Amino acid sequence: MALNPNIKHHVFSPDELLKLADDLTRPTALTELAVLAGCLFIAWGIARLVRGSQVLQGSIWFGQRIVDGVFFPVLAALLGLGARELLTGVVPIAVFKLAIPILTSLALIRLTVRVLQAAFPNSHLMRVIERSFSWGAWIVVVLWITGVMPWLLDEMDAISWKIGATQLTLRNVVEGSLSAITVLIVSLWLSSALETRLLRGASVQDLSTRKIAANALRAGMLFVGLLMALSAAGIDLTALSVLSGAVGVGLGFGLQKLASNYVSGFVILAERALRIGDLVKVDSFEGRITDISTRYTVIRASNGRESLVPNELLITQRVENASRADTKTMLQSVVQVPYGTDVDALRPQVAAAVLEVERVVEDPQPLVQLSNFTPDGLELTVQFWIADPDKNQLTVRSDVNLAILRVLGAAGVEVPRAQRVVRQIVEGSSTSGPQPA
Numbered sequence: 001m002a003l004n005p006n007i008k009h010h011v012f013s014p015d016e017l018l019k020l021a022d023d024l025t026r027p028t029a030l031t032e033l034a035v036l037a038g039c040l041f042i043a044w045g046i047a048r049l050v051r052g053s054q055v056l057q058g059s060i061w062f063g064q065r066i067v068d069g070v071f072f073p074v075l076a077a078l079l080g081l082g083a084r085e086l087l088t089g090v091v092p093i094a095v096f097k098l099a100i101p102i103l104t105s106l107a108l109i110r111l112t113v114r115v116l117q118a119a120f121p122n123s124h125l126m127r128v129i130e131r132s133f134s135w136g137a138w139i140v141v142v143l144w145i146t147g148v149m150p151w152l153l154d155e156m157d158a159i160s161w162k163i164g165a166t167q168l169t170l171r172n173v174v175e176g177s178l179s180a181i182t183v184l185i186v187s188l189w190l191s192s193a194l195e196t197r198l199l200r201g202a203s204v205q206d207l208s209t210r211k212i213a214a215n216a217l218r219a220g221m222l223f224v225g226l227l228m229a230l231s232a233a234g235i236d237l238t239a240l241s242v243l244s245g246a247v248g249v250g251l252g253f254g255l256q257k258l259a260s261n262y263v264s265g266f267v268i269l270a271e272r273a274l275r276i277g278d279l280v281k282v283d284s285f286e287g288r289i290t291d292i293s294t295r296y297t298v299i300r301a302s303n304g305r306e307s308l309v310p311n312e313l314l315i316t317q318r319v320e321n322a323s324r325a326d327t328k329t330m331l332q333s334v335v336q337v338p339y340g341t342d343v344d345a346l347r348p349q350v351a352a353a354v355l356e357v358e359r360v361v362e363d364p365q366p367l368v369q370l371s372n373f374t375p376d377g378l379e380l381t382v383q384f385w386i387a388d389p390d391k392n393q394l395t396v397r398s399d400v401n402l403a404i405l406r407v408l409g410a411a412g413v414e415v416p417r418a419q420r421v422v423r424q425i426v427e428g429s430s431t432s433g434p435q436p437a
Contacts, residue, residue, distance in 0.1 A: 026092065031091055032091065036080065036095055043076035068110065069110060070110045077103035156174065157171045192218075261296065264315045265294040268292060269292055282313065282317070282320075283309075287302065290306070296310050296311060302392055302393065328361060329385065331393060334380070335408070336378065346408075346411060347368040350368045350380070350407050353403040357384075357403055360384045368381075369383070376416045
């Protein structure tokens, strides 16, 4: 690393800042403020007219309240530039020297924040990046307004180093990095917008097909954006061919599982063996598929818990899909009656009572069977079917048990309690008898 002696250094002087402060105190600054307020009002009105009365959830252009979207600050900055050109030579320009950089920085911040929120809605790392970018943008605005930025750029140009035959400066690296970040953000924005448009209005039948198209589109645009970002950063793309062997080895060993999950995700979406909305059971976890991404599948259970299942497991392991043929699921409840109960007369009464429960289906009909002889009584197994297993199964099971209990109470049948024999030895003699447990 060395200092470049050919760079003509800019000497920072506070005179520019003092002149700006003096211009802001003149009466003509009020005229600029009025024109700026008019530009902001016109920009808000146009944005309100373009958006309409409907509030667009998660909109990058308009946000939630118009002013927190990208469209308003961009339009306000353009109107401000036009107004500054009209006022040049008429009044000293002071307010617009502050307003234009602030509006430009606000537009960049809104664009970055909105795109990252749309692309990574639940990522904590993206929140850190958003705050860092916002702070960096406002610091650049302050440096630009105070006149420190030209001096800082000259100093960054003076720091250079040579890599092979390429001469790099610190300014080139910083500007290239910012260009690369901008290209990636625009790529994320376009891919997110196209994905939303593809998935909008999709039915259950074609949702998986649109999902695979959206994933492929996002992967392709991110790849193209990455190449453009590397080119913008000043990296020779032909040098990447040297790394192709190392990348292949990495995919074969360290990234094998990751690559397998991505390939499995596209296979699942292409074959449509599993679709969004299917009720499945994977490794003792049962729930409904809510999303199929390129790396994992989200399964939501009836109790609200969600499981992220790697796509490779859905390809290599057994998966029970209750939505492929019939969604009806059989449940059962067990009850005991005392010996001597007229089971033949009780069975149709219990079956009829279970059939009256709201979520129990008529076909197949409930079935009551004598399943076991226990020391305490006769064991009856009641089998019934429901058509909505993704809902709370405990509720329908409770309703069925209450219906059975009402039938037993009306028939005068008491559920037997466990009986135990207690034997007591007193002075060589013993007494015994049945005691209730």
